[in-house]
Amino acid sequence: MESGQNSSEPDLLIHELTENWEKDLEQIQAYIETFDHTEVFIVSENSDPQVLIHALRVDGVKEFLPAPLDEAAINQALDRFLERQGKKQQKTTGHLGQIISLISSKGGVGTTTIAVNLADSLKRKPNGFTVALMDMNMVFGDIPMFLNISPKHHWGDITRNIDRLDEFYLSNVLTRTAGGLDVLASPGYLEKQANLPTPQVIITLLELMKKKYDYIVIDLGQSMNDSALQIIKMSNRVEIVTIQTLPCLSNASRVIKSLLENGYTDQANLYLILNRYIKKGIVNLQTVEQGLNQKISLLIPNDYSTTMSAINSGQTLQESAPKSSIARCYNDYADSLLPEGTEKRKKKGWFF
Structure with a gap:
């Protein structure tokens, strides 16, 4: 209605x-x-x-x-x-059914941190948006630890029971946090029969989730299998996460080239996040943008101690350090994704 x-x-x-x-x-x-x-x-x-x-x-x-x-x-x-x-x-509702996928340029660049805190910041907006967070890291799925939850189910249950999938079954598989964020966890370990989701399973799952949620934030990690590529195809935003090191930037360049040249996404939907940004880093912003031929859409400041404190306590940055510059950065990040006409923070923050 x-x-x-x-x-x-x-x-x-x-x-x-x-x-x-x-x-x-x-x-x-x-x-x-x-x-x-x-x-x-x-x-x-x-x-x-x-x-x-x-x-x-x-x-x-x-x-x-x-x-x-x-x-x-x-x-x-x-x-x-x-x-x-x-x-x-x-x-x-604005961006009903918006899929936002985050891809790591290398392990350890903070993709899960970004996914968790973006989803949490979106959910905290006063507009009542429905938000789901999905973990596609097969073995190294850390989202439950970041949110201090213990899911009883994961997307492997959906893969095995795809014929049963409807809104009621999906609700039972998802785990809701105290803040109202719905999490679809990964198995978190290598099963003997992994039951990896096929592209068709991904299509069925995400089409249902798009009807139920305003925003679906997906942590893809470094996954580039068929199911991950199908998620990228269906995503409204594909965010490549990197940091100011040459190996990460080199990997980010290869990821961007692969996705664009093979038609998995297009330039309009592709975004670059520079995490743990250091103003006087060895590799400056101009070098990053020229090397990747990609404008930086978001700078996340380097605040390792605040971030690790939140992770170790099983809290988001909005919970553990809401007045910190990095928490404000995620708040601004979420604001940038809201529909036109939605009340937002006036401060531009770290966006370009």
């Missing part, structure tokens, strides 16, 4: 015209003036072109279906209706 819509107002009204079709259309017009968010489908046995013309002139009438009804035509009309509803919902 769209924001501002009366709870008693239907999304769709299907009306079959009688012989007195002009009177029917007048009544429909009066109804639409009261419930202006409702779409109307007209069903009519009268195939006179004048009936069609007059019907489609009524505000809110989106489909004219001749009787007797054809099943294929009904399905096509409903598909168009659902697409329009999805666009309305997207305008209302």
Whole structure:
């Protein structure tokens, strides 16, 4: 239901015209003036072109279906209706179903830290956004430790039971934190029968999650298998995480080149995060951008002690050090992803 819509107002009204079709259309017009968010489908046995013309002139009438009804035509009309509803919902909630994937240029660059704190910062916004955090690190999935949770399930359960997957089953597999963040953990160890998700499983899972969540933040780590590549294809934002060292920058260059040249994402959806930024580092910002041929979208300051304190206590930075510069950086990062018109912090922070 769209924001501002009366709870008693239907999304769709299907009306079959009688012989007195002009009177029917007048009544429909009066109804639409009261419930202006409702779409109307007209069903009519009268195939006179004048009936069609007059019907489609009524505000809110989106489909004219001749009787007797054809099943294929009904399905096509409903598909168009659902697409329009999805666009309305997207305008209302902003970035409904936005997938944000974070990729490590090298192990230990802080991708999980960024994923956890971004998801937490988004969830803390006063707009009531729904946020899910997904861990695709097969063996080294540390998200539960970062959030001090003990998941009973992980995405391996979905892979094994993909035929059962619906919103109810998904809710049971996810683990909710005290702050309302829903976490889809990884197995965290190498199973004898790993049941790695196939690209089709990923499609099924993420399409369902997009309907349920405003934001889905995914920690891909260094994964570049078929399932990870499918996630990248479906992502609205692909964030490459690197630091100011030549090995990491070299790896980041290869990742960017591979993703772009093979069509897994495009330049408009690709972003570069420079983590643990040191202003007087050996490799400066200009060198980074020129070497990678990629603008830096976010600088995260180097605050190792504050970050490690949060990790070791199983807390996010917003919980353990909300007034720190690095916590404010994540808050600004989340602000940059909010829909237009959403109240945001005025400070630009570390964004370029």
